[in-house]
Every structure is written in structure tokens, then in C-alpha cells.
Amino acid sequence: MDPMIPSQLPSLDALAQAAQKPAATGQGAAEGSQFADILKQALQEVSEAQHTSEQEARNLISGNSTDMHTAILAVQKADVSFQMMMAVRSKLVDAYREVMRMQM
Numbered sequence: 386m387d388p389m390i391p392s393q394l395p396s397l398d399a400l401a402q403a404a405q406k407p408a409a410t411g412q413g414a415a416e417g418s419q420f421a422d423i424l425k426q427a428l429q430e431v432s433e434a435q436h437t438s439e440q441e442a443r444n445l446i447s448g449n450s451t452d453m454h455t456a457i458l459a460v461q462k463a464d465v466s467f468q469m470m471m472a473v474r475s476k477l478v479d480a481y482r483e484v485m486r487m488q489m
Contacts, residue, residue: 427473431466438463
């Protein structure tokens, strides 16, 4: 099974592109807002993927659907999305801790 690459998750691709843009002076608040919006969108997409996988699994169990491939694919997509979200969260927490350890 091929692992899902980050470019297949649109919100995380947008997050990566935003991180690569050079910081312009005087736009710190706007960029912070954009970053927060991208994170909110990524979390929303992960939540939607999990909801879709739950619905597909329910349909399969109840007999409303006989397409096991779609259900398994939805569950795997939700799992990979959740793992990616947790990895991003861990990196953000590590970065925050590093900044807090800096001496002024």
C-alpha cells in the first residue's frame, strides 16, 4: 500500500507553502492570522475525513453499502490525516518550548 504523501492533503500543502514564504516586514499580524486560518482549515479537513470514515464504516456494517474498498480507503485517509495532524502539533509544541527557553 502506497503511503499518502503530504501533497495529497490540500490544507497541509497550503501550510507548507505558507511556511516557505519569506516574512515581509510589517505584516506579522496578517501572516499570523493566515497561519491560524490554515491550521483551522487543516483541522476541519481532518475532522471531515474522520466523519466520512465513520459514516462509510456504519454503511458497511449496516449493509447499506457493499463497497468495502471505499470504506477501507476512507478509514486509511482519516488515519493518515490524523497522524499528520499529530506530527504537526508535536512540531508546533516543540517550537513553542524552544522559543520559551530562549534567553533575552
